[in-house]
Amino acid sequence: MNYSQVTSCICIPKAILLQPKTNWTSSKPGNERRAGHWTHVPRNVNMEGLRSGYLFPEISIREHEHIQKNPNARLIRLGIGDTTQPIPDIITTAMAEHADALSTTRGYRGYGAEQGNMELRMAIAETLYRGTGVKGNEIFVSDGAQCDISRLQMLLGSNVKVAVQDPSFPAYIDTSVIVGQSGKLEDKTGKYSDIVYMNCGAENNFFPDLSTTPRTDIIFFCSPNNPTGSAASWQQLEQLVDFAKRNGSIIVYDSAYAAYISDESPRSIFEIPGAKEVAIEISSFSKFAGFTGVRLGWTVVPEELKYSNGFPVIEDFNRIVCTCFNGASNIVQAGGLACLSRDGYQAVCNVVDYYKENAKILVEAFASLGLKVYGGKNAPYVWVHFPGMSSWNVFNEILEKTHVVTVPGRGFGPGGEEYIRVSAFSHRENMMEASLRMKKLFR
Amino acid sequence: MNYSQVTSCICIPKAILLQPKTNWTSSKPGNERRAGHWTHVPRNVNMEGLRSGYLFPEISIREHEHIQKNPNARLIRLGIGDTTQPIPDIITTAMAEHADALSTTRGYRGYGAEQGNMELRMAIAETLYRGTGVKGNEIFVSDGAQCDISRLQMLLGSNVKVAVQDPSFPAYIDTSVIVGQSGKLEDKTGKYSDIVYMNCGAENNFFPDLSTTPRTDIIFFCSPNNPTGSAASWQQLEQLVDFAKRNGSIIVYDSAYAAYISDESPRSIFEIPGAKEVAIEISSFSKFAGFTGVRLGWTVVPEELKYSNGFPVIEDFNRIVCTCFNGASNIVQAGGLACLSRDGYQAVCNVVDYYKENAKILVEAFASLGLKVYGGKNAPYVWVHFPGMSSWNVFNEILEKTHVVTVPGRGFGPGGEEYIRVSAFSHRENMMEASLRMKKLFR
Numbered sequence: 001m002n003y004s005q006v007t008s009c010i011c012i013p014k015a016i017l018l019q020p021k022t023n024w025t026s027s028k029p030g031n032e033r034r035a036g037h038w039t040h041v042p043r044n045v046n047m048e049g050l051r052s053g054y055l056f057p058e059i060s061i062r063e064h065e066h067i068q069k070n071p072n073a074r075l076i077r078l079g080i081g082d083t084t085q086p087i088p089d090i091i092t093t094a095m096a097e098h099a100d101a102l103s104t105t106r107g108y109r110g111y112g113a114e115q116g117n118m119e120l121r122m123a124i125a126e127t128l129y130r131g132t133g134v135k136g137n138e139i140f141v142s143d144g145a146q147c148d149i150s151r152l153q154m155l156l157g158s159n160v161k162v163a164v165q166d167p168s169f170p171a172y173i174d175t176s177v178i179v180g181q182s183g184k185l186e187d188k189t190g191k192y193s194d195i196v197y198m199n200c201g202a203e204n205n206f207f208p209d210l211s212t213t214p215r216t217d218i219i220f221f222c223s224p225n226n227p228t229g230s231a232a233s234w235q236q237l238e239q240l241v242d243f244a245k246r247n248g249s250i251i252v253y254d255s256a257y258a259a260y261i262s263d264e265s266p267r268s269i270f271e272i273p274g275a276k277e278v279a280i281e282i283s284s285f286s287k288f289a290g291f292t293g294v295r296l297g298w299t300v301v302p303e304e305l306k307y308s309n310g311f312p313v314i315e316d317f318n319r320i321v322c323t324c325f326n327g328a329s330n331i332v333q334a335g336g337l338a339c340l341s342r343d344g345y346q347a348v349c350n351v352v353d354y355y356k357e358n359a360k361i362l363v364e365a366f367a368s369l370g371l372k373v374y375g376g377k378n379a380p381y382v383w384v385h386f387p388g389m390s391s392w393n394v395f396n397e398i399l400e401k402t403h404v405v406t407v408p409g410r411g412f413g414p415g416g417e418e419y420i421r422v423s424a425f426s427h428r429e430n431m432m433e434a435s436l437r438m439k440k441l442f443r
Numbered sequence: 444m445n446y447s448q449v450t451s452c453i454c455i456p457k458a459i460l461l462q463p464k465t466n467w468t469s470s471k472p473g474n475e476r477r478a479g480h481w482t483h484v485p486r487n488v489n490m491e492g493l494r495s496g497y498l499f500p501e502i503s504i505r506e507h508e509h510i511q512k513n514p515n516a517r518l519i520r521l522g523i524g525d526t527t528q529p530i531p532d533i534i535t536t537a538m539a540e541h542a543d544a545l546s547t548t549r550g551y552r553g554y555g556a557e558q559g560n561m562e563l564r565m566a567i568a569e570t571l572y573r574g575t576g577v578k579g580n581e582i583f584v585s586d587g588a589q590c591d592i593s594r595l596q597m598l599l600g601s602n603v604k605v606a607v608q609d610p611s612f613p614a615y616i617d618t619s620v621i622v623g624q625s626g627k628l629e630d631k632t633g634k635y636s637d638i639v640y641m642n643c644g645a646e647n648n649f650f651p652d653l654s655t656t657p658r659t660d661i662i663f664f665c666s667p668n669n670p671t672g673s674a675a676s677w678q679q680l681e682q683l684v685d686f687a688k689r690n691g692s693i694i695v696y697d698s699a700y701a702a703y704i705s706d707e708s709p710r711s712i713f714e715i716p717g718a719k720e721v722a723i724e725i726s727s728f729s730k731f732a733g734f735t736g737v738r739l740g741w742t743v744v745p746e747e748l749k750y751s752n753g754f755p756v757i758e759d760f761n762r763i764v765c766t767c768f769n770g771a772s773n774i775v776q777a778g779g780l781a782c783l784s785r786d787g788y789q790a791v792c793n794v795v796d797y798y799k800e801n802a803k804i805l806v807e808a809f810a811s812l813g814l815k816v817y818g819g820k821n822a823p824y825v826w827v828h829f830p831g832m833s834s835w836n837v838f839n840e841i842l843e844k845t846h847v848v849t850v851p852g853r854g855f856g857p858g859g860e861e862y863i864r865v866s867a868f869s870h871r872e873n874m875m876e877a878s879l880r881m882k883k884l885f886r
Contacts, residue, residue, distance in 0.1 A: 036720075037688065037717075037720040037721070037747070037749070038691070038749040038750070038751060038752075038753050039660075039687075039691045039692065039693055039720075039721065039748070039749060039750065039751060040660070040690070040691025040692070040751045041599075041603060041660040041661070041691065041692065041693050041750055041751055042602060042603070042660070042750065042751050042752075043750035043751070043752055043754050043759065044598060044599060044600035044602070044759070045600070045602070046600055047598070047600070047759045047762065047763075050762060080554070082553040082554045083553045084551070084553060085551065086545065086546045086547055086548055086550075086551045087545045087546050087551065088546065089543075089546035091546075092542045092543055092544075092545045092546040093543070093546075095539075095542035095545075095774060096538075096539035096540075096542040096543045097539075099535045099536075099538035099539040099542060099774070099778070100532075100535055100536070100539045101535075102529065102530045102535045102538075102733075102737070103529045103530050103531065103532035103534075103535040103536075104529055105529055107529075108527070108528065108529045108530065108733070109736045110525040110526045110527060110733070110735040110736050110868075111523070111525045111735045111736055112736050143586055143738075143769070143771075143772070144769045146766075146767070146768070146769045147767065147768055147769060149767075150597065150766065150767035150768075154593065154597065154621060154622070155487060155490070156484075156487060157487035157488070157489055157490070157623070158601075158623075159485060159487070159488070160484060160485070171766060174766045175766060175767065178597060178763070178766065178767070179597070180600070180601075217482075217483070217484040217485070218484070244482075245480065247483070248481070248482045248483025248484065249482065249483070249484065250482055250484050274480075277479075277480040277482075278480070278482065290545075290551070290553070292553040292554045293552045293553050293554055293555050293770070293772070293773040294545070294772055294773060294774060295586075295769065295770065295771070295772040295773075304480070305482070306480070306481040306482060307481070307482065307484055307485065307486035308481060308482060308483045308484055308485050308486070309481075309485075309486055310481050311486050316486065316487070316490045319490065319493060320490075320621070323589075323593065323614060323617045323618060323621065324589070324590065324592075324593035324618065324621070325589070325590055325593075326586070326587045326589045326590060326738065327736070327738065328586075328738070329586070329736070329737055329738040329772050329774070329775050330736040330737060330738075331538060331542070331737060331772070331774055331775065332772050332774065332775075335542070425553075
């Protein structure tokens with residue numbers, strides 16, 4: 001695979017671009033001729049430590065090959081969790097009006113606060129954190145959760161020890177590798193030597209056994225979980241906060257899927273008393289309001305959270321935000337504010353309900369085949385167990401025989417083996433059709 | 444100063460929030476009561492190395508104090524370079540239409556490519572890099588130059604040696620400190636021990652003496668320069684590229700003000716033959732199209748640029764962009780594309796011309812007072828010399844006697860002493876009024 005071909009071809013799914021080219025020294029003849037000059041700048045050793053066979057690119061390659069082999073097949077993509085439903089027009093109208101106003105003397109705005117417009121920060125606090133004690137000035141508006149994960153890693157630096165759920169969303173580990181926290185990738189286990197992997201499988205109800213979990217500085221914890229779809233209960237989060245407090249750890253809590261919670265599970269770590277002393281929360285408008293391409297998120301850093309020397313974490317995070325970021329787009333922030341208005345909030349909840357109904361259809365389809373199915377109730381992801389089987393083999397079989405793209409659980413870490421993740425982000429007719437195909441394949 | 448008061452008060456200029464609170468252990472009584480729990484997570488030593496008395500916060504504090512003392516004065520802010528003129532409606536309409544379309548099944552878009560829409564990448568290549576050999580796939584669209592500087596620093600890591608112009612835009616050094624490249628701040632010189640400061644003053648025509656400049660891995664170089672307003676000539680940039688090539692260095696070229704060039708100076712480092720083997724270019728729509736609050740920029744990483752082991756830098760940067768970023772807002776990218784249409788480009792150039800006329804007014808005002816004035820011709824900043832005087836004293840005198848906010852040159856590094864920077868980003872009437880007040884003060 002040739003890098004320049006990949007990046008200049010817009011028809012190939014974006015994720016393919018993630019993959020470093022392994023045969024880079026022997027590629028294009030044209031490049032070789034020009035490649036006479038090498039600088040003396042050393043490649044960052046941390047970058048060398050990143051896995052070369054990354055999950056989503058590998059899926060995209062297989063998807064691409066499948067399309068080549070089956071040009072007439074109607075592919076259904078339930079792999080990457082990408083929203084598909086239109087944004088309610090009360091929200092798009094707010095953004096369009098803000099954009100239009102920028103052409104007027106009265107409506108023009110230059111730089112905003114790096115931390116976000118205070119009106120939006122207050123609205124997030126009042127709408128999504130009511131009763132938790134989280135205040136507007138503790139909310140930092142961003143261009144998305146993934147971006148904030150890397151800014152948090154810049155904040156923390158290389159000298160902290162990190163734990164992640166296994167399986168987990170790859171960005172926690174990858175950014176950990178980039179800033180130099182991870183140690184080496186061990187071929188045998190598929191794990192980085194200095195990262196603690198907290199197994200979260202069906203056997204422990206997708207919640208780590210904290211009695212055997214070693215102390216780390218940082219605990220990345222995603223609930224509702226990507227990929228397992230499991231939401232931690234109030235009691236489980238209480239245990240987690242207690243564990244962090246006893247160990248002097250900081251929980252980095254990812255609540256990007258909180259809007260999908262249907263039961264009594266907390267939607268924020270800050271519903272747990274004492275969490276403000278031990279946790280940071282990262283969240284997003286992406287899956288909550290269909291803002292995957294619009295880009296808006298936020299991070300909560302409580303004033304109570306202190307480093308080991310008593311210095312408030314919020315002050316360093318504020319400095320990072322002001323130095324490494326320059327605020328989310330003012331047009332997009334106007335949309336975020338509209339999402340939190342009474343009518344806007346109702347409208348986005350209706351879209352979330354649509355995806356939740358999709359998830360229900362997937363759960364029923366797989367369950368009807370006698371398979372163990374997890375997730376889907378509190379999350380837009382369904383996590384299906386194929387005991388004793390390789391998740392890549394299951395992925396391949398489903399792709400080949402049904403033309404449905406899923407994600408092999410192994411891609412989220414060793415703990416995802418034997419599982420596949422199926423996304424509920426799609427149009428309803430795709431969901432029905434995919435369910436039918438699955439039933440034909442596995443019946 | 445109390446952090447929570449600052450961040451919850453939107454009337455205080457944003458930059459004030461940059462300043463770490465120095466007396467944080469003895470602040471709010473309420474906080475002290477709650478501050479029972481300190482985690483055991485060490486504060487990142489790099490964050491401790493950041494200057495506490497940062498430029499813009501200090502200015503904001505003085506501005507704030509001045510307003511308190513002079514509540515009836517009409518303050519004119521020519522400090523922070525923030526655009527003030529409306530965005531041409533051909534561009535805002537494109538953004539509004541894109542936003543509106545997101546509420547339709549046909550127009551909805553989820554995740555885009557992390558690198559940006561290929562149509563926009565191609566348009567940047569064709570409009571702004573014609574004839575340089577820069578291709579669309581070498582352009583990475585971002586949410587702004589400042590954000591890309593920090594992503595580049597994540598890419599480079601702690602094990603590189605860095606040179607900056609002195610004076611220079613503070614973000615290069617601050618991000619260098621955050622990733623651990625800088626060494627310690629030396630009180631005596633005001634310089635970080637491991638950073639090379641390349642003096643750029645009137646005596647060397649604002650271009651460093653490369654014959655005495657030690658080799659570094661990275662050379663941050665901003666042209667047209669912020670703060671001096673000086674644009675490097677073709678011959679100077681040819682020298683710089685040659686210097687980088689001989690030393691095996693990488694130039695990180697910041698061309699955020701390229702649209703302001705009036706003479707024959709290159710608008711991109713890639714106009715210089717051979718630059719693709721030694722340079723990365725960071726640029727922005729902020730000052731070019733009034734997108735300071737809208738947020739859009741780009742970085743060019745040529746395929747020819749290689750690390751010391753021959754590995755292409757573009758592949759690692761691509762990985763960083765895909766892991767630490769998730770693409771610029773699709774609404775905003777639609778605006779960027781409109782800026783590069785024939786009519787859009789003409790419209791934004793007209794706004795640039797407006798600010799250039801402002802700069803001319805400033806240059807004439809200061810020159811008429813017998814002061815040495817630099818910049819203004821190829822940049823929206825005017826750099827005024829007050830020989831033998833402290834730049835902070837000049838700043839204070841101007842503020843107190845004319846109610847005009849400028850920036851003391853010392854804030855951009857030791858090499859900025861004796862100078863002030865005056866921004867041309869303002870309404871015309873402010874420019875005229877500020878000129879009048881200066882003439883009264885210094886005549």
